[in-house]
Amino acid sequence: MSGRFLVFDGVDGAGKGTQIALLRAVLEGRGHVVHVTCEPSDWPIGAMIRRYLRHELTEGVPGWQAMALLFAADRMQHNEHEIVPRLSRGEIVICDRYDWSSLAYQSAMRGEDVAEMDRALEWIAVINGQARRPDLTLVLDLDPELAAARRAARGGEEELLERLDLQRRVRAQYAKIPGLRPHDRHVTIDASRSPEEVHADVLAALDAR
Ligand SMILES: Nc1ncnc2c1ncn2[C@@H]1O[C@H](COP(=O)(O)OP(=O)(O)OP(=O)(O)O)[C@@H](O)[C@H]1O
Ligand SMILES: [Mg+2]
Numbered sequence: 001m002s003g004r005f006l007v008f009d010g011v012d013g014a015g016k017g018t019q020i021a022l023l024r025a026v027l028e029g030r031g032h033v034v035h036v037t038c039e040p041s042d043w044p045i046g047a048m049i050r051r052y053l054r055h056e057l058t059e060g061v062p063g064w065q066a067m068a069l070l071f072a073a074d075r076m077q078h079n080e081h082e083i084v085p086r087l088s089r090g091e092i093v094i095c096d097r098y099d100w101s102s103l104a105y106q107s108a109m110r111g112e113d114v115a116e117m118d119r120a121l122e123w124i125a126v127i128n129g130q131a132r133r134p135d136l137t138l139v140l141d142l143d144p145e146l147a148a149a150r151r152a153a154r155g156g157e158e159e160l161l162e163r164l165d166l167q168r169r170v171r172a173q174y175a176k177i178p179g180l181r182p183h184d185r186h187v188t189i190d191a192s193r194s195p196e197e198v199h200a201d202v203l204a205a206l207d208a209r
Contacts, residue, residue, distance in 0.1 A: 003033075003087040005132060006206075007098040010140035011170055012162050013147035013154070014191045015198060016096050019140065022199045023206075027092055035086045038096035040071070041078040049074060053160045064109035064120065071102045072127045079132050087132075099128040100137055100186075103177050105161055108169035121173065125180055136209060137184055138202060140191035144168050185209070 006023075008016040020036055027034045040046035040053070049070050051057035062070060075098070086093050107120040144167035151162070161170075178186060187205040191198055 003089070003091045003093060004136075005083065005087055005134045006092065006094045007100070007134040007137045008094070008096055008140065009098060009100040009104075009137055010174070010191060011142060011144055011147045011167050012159070013149075013151035014140035014142040015150070015195065016140060018195050019138075019198060019202055020094055020096055022195065023202055024094065026203065033089075033091045034094060035082075035091050036094045036096070037078070037082060039075060039078060039098055039101065041074055041082065043074060043077045043081060045070060045074040045077055054157070055160065064106045067109065068102055068106040068120075068124050068127060071106065072099075072124075072131070075099060075102070075128065075131050084132060095134070098134060098137065099124075099131050100139065100174065100177055100181075100184075102128060103180070104170045104173040105166075108166055108173050109161070112169070117169070117173065118176070121176060121180060133184060135185065136206065137186040138205060139174055139186060139188045140198065141171070141174070141188050142191040144171055146192060 008020055010016055024034050024036055040049040048057065049067075052061060052067075083093050083095070103121055103124050106124055107117045110117050110120040144164055147167065148162075148164055178184070189198060189201045189205070
């Protein structure tokens with residue numbers, strides 16, 4: 001029996017963690033075994049990426065290409081050692097960010113030139129071509145300024161990829177992914193509303209499938 005693989009994606013502060021906690025409670029209440037995980041993962045490559053994002057590792061800071069390759073390598077390790085084995089055991093795996101994040105963020109890091117960002121998007125799709133496809137990707141769409149306000153309220157240090165101009169490009173890149181990955185099942189949800197309203201849409205999207 002194979003489980004179900006669900007991914008939450010969207011700009012920083014869109015409410016992924018909030019929605020994953022709400023969904024987990026519902027699915028566990030229905031008797032499912034739920035495993036929540038995130039990317040960058042807790043495996044060694046993921047841990048190194050997080051140190052770069054938090055400015056803890058300052059030697060050899062990767063540019064967008066090396067960063068995209070690190071994320072892709074972390075993703076394959078995460079697939080091999082955690083995601084795929086749990087799906088094989090019939091668990092529901094919920095992942096906080098997956099390859100749509102790589103597509104959106106690393107292509108946005110490429111710079112402001114739209115044609116170059118789009119070429120980057122295509123290359124990042126290729127290097128993630130072996131990653132297990134989610135059964136559903138839920139993209140929480142939110143204006144980056146609103147997301148920044150939510151993050152400020154939450155507190156904590158600003159990370160490497162959180163600058164507002166970059167977040168604006170990231171949001172625009174997310175919107176292009178369905179055209180690039182036509183076989184990925186996805187739903188885009190308006191995340192500007194209350195957690196309860198967003199949660200209701202999440203459940204409706206899952207129950208519709
Ligand atoms: N629908 C909502 N309306 C208002 N505030 C929200 C909503 N959802 C989450 N928040 C708050 O916004 C902040 C960011 O939410 P959360 O941490 O869930 O986002 P995230 O997408 O996981 O962010 P990150 O990518 O930075 O981890 C939190 O303080 C959370 O309580
Ligand atoms: Mg989060």
